[in-house]
Amino acid sequence: MAAMNVKIQPKKLSGTVSAIPSKSEAHRLLICAALADGDTVLELDRTSEDIEATARCLRSLGAKIVRSDNAVTVTPAVLPEEAPLLDCGESGSTFRFMLPVASALLDKASFTGGGRLPNRPISDLVNAMKAHGVAFSADMLPFFTEGRLQPGRFEIPGNVSSQYITGLLLAMPLLAGDSEIKLTVPMESGSYVDITVEAMKSFGVSVEGQWSIKGKQRYQSPGNLKVGGDWSNSAFFLCAGALGERITVTGLNRDSAQGDKAVVDILRRFGAEVTENDGNVTVSPGELRGVDIDASDIPDLLPVLSVVAANAKGQTRFFNAQRLKLKESDRLESTAELLRSLGGRADWNGEVFTVYGGRLTGGEVKGWGDHRIVMSAAIAAIGCTDAVTVMGAEAVNKSYPDFFEDYNLLGGESHVI
Numbered sequence: 001m002a003a004m005n006v007k008i009q010p011k012k013l014s015g016t017v018s019a020i021p022s023k024s025e026a027h028r029l030l031i032c033a034a035l036a037d038g039d040t041v042l043e044l045d046r047t048s049e050d051i052e053a054t055a056r057c058l059r060s061l062g063a064k065i066v067r068s069d070n071a072v073t074v075t076p077a078v079l080p081e082e083a084p085l086l087d088c089g090e091s092g093s094t095f096r097f098m099l100p101v102a103s104a105l106l107d108k109a110s111f112t113g114g115g116r117l118p119n120r121p122i123s124d125l126v127n128a129m130k131a132h133g134v135a136f137s138a139d140m141l142p143f144f145t146e147g148r149l150q151p152g153r154f155e156i157p158g159n160v161s162s163q164y165i166t167g168l169l170l171a172m173p174l175l176a177g178d179s180e181i182k183l184t185v186p187m188e189s190g191s192y193v194d195i196t197v198e199a200m201k202s203f204g205v206s207v208e209g210q211w212s213i214k215g216k217q218r219y220q221s222p223g224n225l226k227v228g229g230d231w232s233n234s235a236f237f238l239c240a241g242a243l244g245e246r247i248t249v250t251g252l253n254r255d256s257a258q259g260d261k262a263v264v265d266i267l268r269r270f271g272a273e274v275t276e277n278d279g280n281v282t283v284s285p286g287e288l289r290g291v292d293i294d295a296s297d298i299p300d301l302l303p304v305l306s307v308v309a310a311n312a313k314g315q316t317r318f319f320n321a322q323r324l325k326l327k328e329s330d331r332l333e334s335t336a337e338l339l340r341s342l343g344g345r346a347d348w349n350g351e352v353f354t355v356y357g358g359r360l361t362g363g364e365v366k367g368w369g370d371h372r373i374v375m376s377a378a379i380a381a382i383g384c385t386d387a388v389t390v391m392g393a394e395a396v397n398k399s400y401p402d403f404f405e406d407y408n409l410l411g412g413e414s415h416v417i
Contacts, residue, residue, distance in 0.1 A: 004394040006404060008381040009413040010362065012244030017237055017406050019229030019251040022258060023399050024192060026051045026227050027093050028199035031101060031170055033074035034063035036203055036221040043226040045070035048399045053089035057098045060084040061105065076221075083108035083144065090115035090328070090398065095141075096125060096163035100171035103134045103149040112142040115369060121326055125164040128156045151177035151215050158187035160323065165211070166196040173205045173217035180212040188296045188323065191259025198257050228253050231260040232300050233400045234281070236375045237410065238263055239304045241283030242272035243311055243382045247410065248282040259297045266293060266301070270308055288312035290357050296320035299327070302353070303335045303376040309355035310344040311383045318353040328398070329368035338373055341365045342380055342388065362386030371398040378407055378414065389417070 021044050031054065033040035044051075047067075055065045055072075061084060064075035086102060086109060088095040095113055099122075102109040118141040126136055133150035137143045149171060156164050165181055172179040187193070197207050204220035207213055229251040241247035254261060254276060264281060268274050269291045273284040288311055295302050295318045302318055309316030324331035332353055336346040343361030347354055362384040365377040374395045381388035393416075396403040404414050 002394065003392060005417050006378075006390045006393040006414050007417045008378055008388045008390065010381055010384040010386065010388070011411060011413050012382055013237070013240045013247060013407070013410040013412050014245035015410045016248040016250060017410060019234045019249050020046045020400060020402070021227040022230040023048060023050055023232070024093070024195050024230075024258060025199065027054050027097060028166070028170070028196055029225060029227060030054050030058060030065070030074060031097060032199050032203040032219050033221065034058040034061065034077050035101070035174070036076050036219040038076065038221040040074045040221045041071050041224045042074065043071050043224070046402065048401055049089060049397050050091040050093060050399055053087070053091040053094040054097070057086040057088060057094055060086050061102065079105055083110060085110045085112065088113040088117060090117050092117060092120050092161075093163055096122065096161060097167045097170060099125065099145070100129060100149060100167040101174070103129060103145050103147075104171040104174040107148055108144060108146050110142065110144040116328055117141060121160050124156055124160055125167065128154050128164070128168070149175060151175040151179040154179065154181045155184050156181065157185035158183040159185045160326075162187070162189040162192040165193050169193070169196050169200065169207065169211055169213065172213040173200070173215065173219070175215040177215040178213070179215065188320070189259065189299060191257055191297055194257040228256050228258070231256065231258040231263065235260055235263040235301055236304050236379050236403075237406070238267060238281060238283045239308050240379050240382055240410070242267050242270060242285055242288065242308055243379065244285065246282060246284040248280050250280045252279055252281050260301055262298050263301055263305070266291070266305060267308070270312055290314035290316040290355075292317045292319065294319050295324070299324050300372060303331060303338070303372045304379055306335050306339060306346060306355045307376050307380045309357060310339050310346075310360055310380070312357040314357050316355045316357065319351075321353050327370065329370040329373060331370065331372070334366075334368040334370055334373045335376070338365055338377055338380070342384060360384045362388050364389045364391065367392030367395050369395050371395045371400065375400065375403055378404070378412070
């Protein structure tokens with residue numbers, strides 16, 4: 001991926017933009033479709049590097065995934081005779097979902113990945129799988145697995161990554177017997193598991209309680225499904241509305257299981273004006289004041305909400321944000337540096353991430369290879385007095401390749417330098 005640096009002028013955004021398809025939903029629906037009993041057509045008019053990583057791994061398992069116009073047709077996997085190589089790219093979701101799924105289907109498989117992925121946490125999931133019949137050639141990528149995943153009781157912490165639970169849930173219906181997951185530490189980011197259960201149920205899989213699944217189930221294709229709008233990526237433009245002029249994002253479902261829909265209520269608490277009407281969310285600026293935010297279920301929102309906080313009066317405190325150190329970047333460090341680079345102030349004391357309000361000036365920002373840091377820097381430019389230069393802006397391709405195009409359509413002025 002070629003390096004791309006972008007210079008952004010401090011201009012307010014306004015207008016209407018369509019939500020892109022949810023990356024979280026797309027991962028899960030693609031996997032369910034590849035495990036189903038017949039073809040599934042998914043309405044998915046835009047993609048990203050992470051979504052393509054999951055599609056690539058499913059093709060390695062023998063699935064066919066063909067794009068046409070604004071949809072993809074998924075033909076279920078015909079498992080290969082030889083051990084496949086699953087290249088997860090830099091997608092943590094792909095890796096943690098496909099690891100249990102492949103082990104439920106195959107005696108052997110190889111895994112690789114790039115960027116920070118080999119260093120991101122996986123040990124708790126690996127240990128749970130080792131306890132159920134899977135051997136690993138190494139503790140971190142690249143490695144190969146040997147042995148089928150066996151059913152039973154899976155014990156795993158809920159505070160490291162909800163993706164562990166999702167991966168196991170997706171695999172458990174394929175096992176020879178009944179299984180359940182028991183948390184050794186309480187759940188964080190539970191809404192992401194809700195998205196998983198919703199996807200599985202749409203393919204006819206029964207999930208009981210929290211979480212018991214009968215073995216030897218079959219994923220049943222519903223025929224056609226639409227991937228819902230992405231609240232996580234829409235949050236950037238909703239926050240832009242709080243900092244600039246009125247912005248409407250269309251195609252958002254308030255009843256979605258996505259936890260990042262909480263951005264609506266948080267922006268209201270900051271003092272922005274927010275209206276909702278039939279899948280359209282409109283945000284206009286107001287008198288912004290600092291608030292306290294529990295980040296345990298919405299970790300991905302912290303960077304862009306920190307930008308809003310830097311433009312508010314007083315302090316904003318984020319609690320339960322420790323897991324952000326384990327993302328594409330150490331997002332507590334990278335978010336704090338983002339704000340400092342632009343003349344703001346933020347600090348992390350090991351328990352609370354605090355952003356001090358005031359005004360941002362502008363300057364040069366490091367992208368950290370993290371899509372959410374790059375997009376947050378672009379939103380920060382709205383409230384700056386001088387231009388913002390983002391180094392390594394190509395990171396947006398991970399989740400939102402068209403971000404800067406949509407940014408400019410709303411009146412922004414960004415260009416590659």
